[in-house]
Amino acid sequence: MDAVSTMEEILRRIISLRKNLEEDLKHISHHIQKMDEEVFNFVVSRLKKEIEIVKRYKPPVRPAIDPLVSSYLGVYSGLEFAGEYGKLMGYPSCCIESFKSVRFAIDEEHLKEAESFKGEGKFAVVITSGFIPCSLKCREAWRRCLIGVVSQREYKRIIKLEEELSRELPHYHGGYTEYYEKIVLLSPTSR
Ligand SMILES: [Zn+2]
Numbered sequence: 001m002d003a004v005s006t007m008e009e010i011l012r013r014i015i016s017l018r019k020n021l022e023e024d025l026k027h028i029s030h031h032i033q034k035m036d037e038e039v040f041n042f043v044v045s046r047l048k049k050e051i052e053i054v055k056r057y058k059p060p061v062r063p064a065i066d067p068l069v070s071s072y073l074g075v076y077s078g079l080e081f082a083g084e085y086g087k088l089m090g091y092p093s094c095c096i097e098s099f100k101s102v103r104f105a106i107d108e109e110h111l112k113e114a115e116s117f118k119g120e121g122k123f124a125v126v127i128t129s130g131f132i133p134c135s136l137k138c139r140e141a142w143r144r145c146l147i148g149v150v151s152q153r154e155y156k157r158i159i160k161l162e163e164e165l166s167r168e169l170p171h172y173h174g175g176y177t178e179y180y181e182k183i184v185l186l187s188p189t190s191r
Contacts, residue, residue, distance in 0.1 A: 003062035003145040006090050007051050027081045031074050043072045057161040060148040063179030064129035068171040092140035095133050103132055106181055110136055114183045123152040127181040
């Protein structure tokens with residue numbers, strides 16, 4: 001599984017939910033089916049454009065889905081359906097459960113775990129923004145390109161990708177300006 005294919009899978013599901021009601025994604029199915037044609041097409045085209053950009057960068061971890069797309073999908077207002085949204089976004093069930101137990105942010109525990117990733121050529125831990133793993137070591141999250149450790153070179157490329165995404169897909173969704181959470185591993189003195 002690579003970052004692009006995980007995003008293509010989300011797009012495929014959104015298009016499928018427009019026509020087919022899925023039992024495990026009932027709320028989102030209804031929501032997507034109620035959208036105006038115009039809004040739905042806009043959501044699909046934004047996501048396609050985001051995927052096209054990501055394809056050129058091939059990052060090891062996928063960026064967050066365009067905030068405007070997420071907002072139209074109701075991600076931010078549907079906290080009571082966190083399980084469904086998590087599933088649509090391809091999050092592992094262990095991480096969805098941990099999120100539902102009110103672990104809403106990257107916390108001390110995650111930062112402590114990050115320490116153990118320190119090593120030669122390892123510059124930072126990157127996580128898909130909006131995704132809160134049950135653990136930084138969650139194997140399923142790594143497999144699904146939601147967490148990774150990058151070198152300084154890869155890190156710079158990720159910053160470039162973020163810049164291009166915000167330039168090409170402008171939005172005014174406050175409180176959400178980055179597509180990745182980043183935990184830099186080097187201590188300030190060794191930089
Ligand atoms: Zn997990």
